Amino acid sequence: MPSFNSIIIENIIESIDVGLMVISREGRIEFLNSAACNILNLDRKKHLGFGWGELFITDAVFNAEFNQVILDVISEQKAGLKHVVPYAVKDMECPKKLSITSSYLTENNEIIGLVFLFDDITEIYNAEEREKKALSRNAELQKERIEGLDSLSQAVAHQVLNPTTVIGGMANLLSRKLPEEDPLQKELEIISEEAMKLEGLVAAVKTYSNIPKPYPSEINTVQLFKEALHNANLILERIGERIEMKLDCEVETIIVGKKLFEAAIVELLLNASNFTPEKITDVGIEIKKVEQTIQIRIMDHGMGIEPQIMNHVLDPFFSTKAKGVGMGLSRVKKIVFEHQGKLEIESPGNGLGTTVTIDLPCPDADCCPKGNSFN
Structure with missing residues (x-):
């Protein structure tokens, strides 16, 4: 028994x-x-x-x-x-x-x-395969969308630049021929200003469509962000503003196209400054490894983003600034995409700041050694 x-x-x-x-x-x-x-x-x-x-x-x-x-x-x-x-x-x-x-x-x-x-594990395996295919298809669609936008941008830049230049030139020519007290001077000045806005838009579109493919190399992470901060502050010095950055970095090196990725970080730092009312903008940056990705979080304490416009902030030509072109964050998104990464923006609402998260593929399981931070 x-x-x-x-x-x-x-x-x-x-x-x-x-x-x-x-x-x-x-x-x-x-x-x-x-x-x-x-x-x-x-x-x-x-x-x-x-x-x-x-x-x-x-x-x-x-x-x-x-x-x-x-x-x-x-x-x-x-x-x-x-x-x-x-x-x-x-x-x-x-x-x-x-x-x-x-x-x-x-x-x-x-x-x-x-x-x-x-x-x-047949069901689990098949579900994972479907998810991989869906992600792959989404990546293809995003690539097609970006390539389509590139073509549109180049066409817009080509077709709009010449007429815009002619309009601005003719307005200035007429202004010089008319007496200074002529009532048409005011209208011609408006035409000239609007033509300059269009030229700025065309320049921004050309910059977007001409973003090159990155040539990744291993870069010291802290040094990259220090240089981005320095370059952003050089631009802000002209208007008497400054960014102070607190960097908490657990990733010694990242593999990116240095100039291209640095330009994206500069754009995000300037964007944080633009939407912070104070002259000095405090920005916190955390870089760490999360589930086989390198996660970069850029956090400011500025005006934040209203919920009704959150879905549009990455769209080309969308801007809440009166003189904004609306291509800055689109450029950042494209640069991150070219690095096989993902960009997300979160904000609790007005006056509560904004967090930008960049997820980059981690090339090595041991790519995130001990932390390093500076103020």
């Missing part, structure tokens, strides 16, 4: 949904739980005691990857590893995806058998 402990163990093993198979040192199948029979399409009464090779190796091709895992464990003692392999069942159109984990059964420090755990 089986002991109480053996009954408990047997019931537990039978209740789990992970397949369990034990093969003796001689290669016979000594144990199969119900889950293993369901997953591998076996009959416990019929197949228990079979040699596993006789059962599974029917030819050189059928379930070759599955059989190789078993062979590796037996011949090379590759236990303790997890493998994901296809497993075909006759009369089933598509093979399953199995996760296989192996270990040894020992007694008195002697190997007496091999233990295999089988988990049917």
Whole structure:
């Protein structure tokens, strides 16, 4: 009569949904739980005691990857590893995806058998594959959208620049020919100013469409952000403003196109300053590794973004500034995209600041060593 402990163990093993198979040192199948029979399409009464090779190796091709895992464990003692392999069942159109984990059964420090755990991960695997395809398709659509916008931008720049130059030139010419007190001078001045705005728009569009492909190299992260801060402050000095940055960096180096990526950071710093009413803008930057990505968070304490316009801030030509062209954040988005990254902007609302997050692919699992920070 089986002991109480053996009954408990047997019931537990039978209740789990992970397949369990034990093969003796001689290669016979000594144990199969119900889950293993369901997953591998076996009959416990019929197949228990079979040699596993006789059962599974029917030819050189059928379930070759599955059989190789078993062979590796037996011949090379590759236990303790997890493998994901296809497993075909006759009369089933598509093979399953199995996760296989192996270990040894020992007694008195002697190997007496091999233990295999089988988990049917077909649904999970298929879901992940669908997600990968969806992400890939989204990336393709985004690329097509950017390329289309590039073509439109180049066409706009070409078609609008010449007429705009002529309009501005003619307005200035007429202004010089008329007496200074002539009432038309005011109208001509407005025409000239609007022509200059159009020229600025064309210049911004040309800059966007001419963003080059990055040539990534390994760059010291702290040095890159110091230089971006310096360049942003050189621009702000002209209007008596300044950015003070607190950088918390856990990533020693990143692989980016230096000038291009630095230009994107400068744009984000200037944008933070533009929407902060104070002369000195405090910006916090955190750089760390998060789930195989390098995450860069740029946080300001400025005016924030109203919820109703949040969905439009990355759109080309969208600006809340009277003299804004609305291409700055679009340029940043394109630069990040060219680095296979992702850009997100969040804001709790008016007066509560804005957080810009850039996620870049991490080229190495050990790319984020000990932190480094400065004020």
